[in-house]
Amino acid sequence: MAGLRVRPSESTGAAMEGVPSAADLASAREFLAREVPPTPAVSLPHLSSALGREIWMKLECLSPIRSFKHRGALCSVRALKASGASGVLTVSTGNHGQGVAYAGGRLGVPVTVVAPRPSEPRKLAALRALGAQVELRGENLSEAEEAAAQLAAARELVYLEDGEDPWLMAGASTVLLELTEQAAGLDTVLVQVGGGNLVAASLLAARAAGSPVRIVGVQSTAAPGATLSWQQGSIRPAESRTIAGGIATEKPGRLSLEVMKALLGSMVLVDDADLWRSVGTLLQTTGLAVEPSGAAGLAALERFGAEIEGERVGVLLTGGWIGEAALAQVAARLAATSVRRESV
Structure with a gap:
């Protein structure tokens, strides 16, 4: 069921094992500052x-790959290359x-991406355009993960798992670090949750910076595995039926969940219909075409704003991959709504 979930954090996070340190976060920030420019942060008067x-x-939808994922990938692939990895x-x-x-192409490391067979053709085409070898395995993410582990072992490649790698997390932390510099004094930042890497990275970034900003996770009711795991304190997979590919996971990463348990106090579950509504809001107010997962933070505010604290609130637009047909449907709904209003 959609709504706000609250869970007392377990500790200050001092006992967490395997997570990137404050020094790792600083190293990632320094490296990425040389590699890619910061993405913009804007205040929106009409929406406010x-x-x-x-x-x-x-x-983040304006990054070189139209999502924030290049940040952690660059840091992780750099570390793997330094360790002698022949491929990822x-x-x-x-x-x-x-x-x-993208990171493999920038740093000269061959990359293989295993994807479920039902994956979107245009996203697969984008992977190939960036130089990846694409292998289709399984009918869902879990089956693809099982096949990937076997392929990596057979081909002697390093298996890089989202939500399980400290350098992926360190790189992702730079999203929040940039935002809190661009928009000083934020009370709350809403962060999408799929496997949990970004929300965990944001929590670590706030702690390392000594920032009082409140991090609130947002997930779809149609893919609530990370929320259920966070509530129960251990990994509890749940079926993923969401249309939001960017957060379509069945469970959180182990490393991400450790950080969430220690430092995360609030999560909001929204319905897929809320995500679509906020895609329309963003198209109407900003002119940006944002994918449903990228609109999750705004969806939480639009539906449950009265329950979310803060006078100055940050929202991450994490991805801009939305199909032409879906975007046309969103635009058509906006046009129909406008016509109805004008006829009243």
Whole structure:
């Protein structure tokens, strides 16, 4: 059921094992500052007025691969290359794989991406355009992951798993670090949750910076595995039926869940219909075509704003991969709504 979930954090996070340190986060920030420019953060007066608070948007949809995933991938692939890895294999339905493929191309490391057979053809084409070898295995993410582990072992490739790699997390932390510099004094930042890498990275970034900003996770009711696992304190897979590919996971990564258990106090579950509505809101107010997972933070505000604290709120637009047909449907609904209003 959609709504706000609250869970007391277990500790300050001091006992977490395997997570990137404050020094790792600083190293990732320094490296990425040389490799890619920061994405913009903008305040939106019309949206702020409608929601009754100051809203800042972090436009990760304008990155070189139209999502934030290049950040962690560059850091991780750099570390793997330094360790002597001859190639990297990962599993993805789109954005994570594109991040790894982009990093491999930039750093000269061959990349193989294993994807479920039902993956979107245009995202698979984007992976190939970035130089990745694409292998289709299984009918869902879990089956693809099983096949990927076997392929990596057989081909002697490093298996890079989202939510399980500290350098992926360190790189992703730079999203929040940039945003809090671009929009000082934020009270709350809403962060999408699929496998949990980004929300965990954001929590670690806030802690390392000594920032009082409140991090709130947002997930779809149609893919609630990370929320259920966070609530129960251990990994509890749940079927993923969401249309939002960027957060379509059945469970969180082990490393991500450790950080979430220790540092995350609030999660919001939204319905897929809420995601589509907010895709329309963003198209109407910003002119940006954002994928449903990228609109999750705004969806939480639009539906449950009264339950989310903060006068200055940050929202991450994490991805801009939305199909032409879906975008046309969103635009058609906006046009129909406008006609109805004008006829009243």
